[in-house]
Amino acid sequence: MNNRIIVFVVVGILLLQCFALAQNVVIVVIDGARYTETFGADSLYIPRIWTNLRPLGTIWTNFRNDGITTTDPGHASIATGTWQSIDNNGVFRPAQPTIFEYFRKTSGAPESATAVVVGKLKLGILSYSTHPDYGAKYKASTSFGKDDTSVVRNLKTMFRQNHPKLTLVNLPSTDLAGHSGDWIRYLSAIHVADSLIFDIWQTLQADSLYRSNTTLFVTNDHGRHDNLHGGFKNHGDDCEGCRHIMLFAIGRGFPVNTVVTKRRTQCDIAPTAGELLSFPTLYSTGTSLLRDTATVQR
Numbered sequence: 001m002n003n004r005i006i007v008f009v010v011v012g013i014l015l016l017q018c019f020a021l022a023q024n025v026v027i028v029v030i031d032g033a034r035y036t037e038t039f040g041a042d043s044l045y046i047p048r049i050w051t052n053l054r055p056l057g058t059i060w061t062n063f064r065n066d067g068i069t070t071t072d073p074g075h076a077s078i079a080t081g082t083w084q085s086i087d088n089n090g091v092f093r094p095a096q097p098t099i100f101e102y103f104r105k106t107s108g109a110p111e112s113a114t115a116v117v118v119g120k121l122k123l124g125i126l127s128y129s130t131h132p133d134y135g136a137k138y139k140a141s142t143s144f145g146k147d148d149t150s151v152v153r154n155l156k157t158m159f160r161q162n163h164p165k166l167t168l169v170n171l172p173s174t175d176l177a178g179h180s181g182d183w184i185r186y187l188s189a190i191h192v193a194d195s196l197i198f199d200i201w202q203t204l205q206a207d208s209l210y211r212s213n214t215t216l217f218v219t220n221d222h223g224r225h226d227n228l229h230g231g232f233k234n235h236g237d238d239c240e241g242c243r244h245i246m247l248f249a250i251g252r253g254f255p256v257n258t259v260v261t262k263r264r265t266q267c268d269i270a271p272t273a274g275e276l277l278s279f280p281t282l283y284s285t286g287t288s289l290l291r292d293t294a295t296v297q298r
Contacts, residue, residue: 031172053197064243078219096131114167177189225241247289
């Protein structure tokens, strides 16, 4: 009897170790940064991403939001892999399952293995969908901050305490600065987000449970009006400034110093996370970005 108990304990420990060593995915959204101030400006406003991180990963130079170019729909499309026509006030949840629900239902992982860490209360809708086969039973844990710095502080606490395997982060300050109409404040917010993302990557590399088995994505929910459609203060239409956004991936699954010019969209992130974490995204309309690395420009 004692030997059987010992066997069960050993098997349990091994299973926990295997779970801890499996792939992790972190998706960071710089809310409302226009492409012309990110990859379109090289290192000018994002020196850490461009100079320190870009050579270690893959960038997409033709990445798009083909849905509604506002905060809630943009984030929901990233989280579900489908275009979500929901309002922008946090009233309605996504209609299709989120990556957190897919992951938890497939793997049996606890709520603490998933995290939504955001700087806007209305983005609490991302924790689960209204889909009848998924929903609150498979929701993600949620944390709120008031600006980029507090969001990253909360994120690092969750990394340390729970080690979530699938995380979506919203950095709100760039969008808020853009809406102020203050150009210098807007650029400064992008610069701060750039430094914080570098800090996030360093934090992941300093943690033995994340180092060498984590993929970090950096993207946007939407851009901002280009100069022919009202300028950087607002967003929400189908102009190039609103639709053209950034995407960067670093870590397991993506080659270094790589540029992909193929047209891709927000709906492609969810199935990529699914492939990395071995869960199906049944209702996603996108396709995995991992397919791009076989035909790249270096």
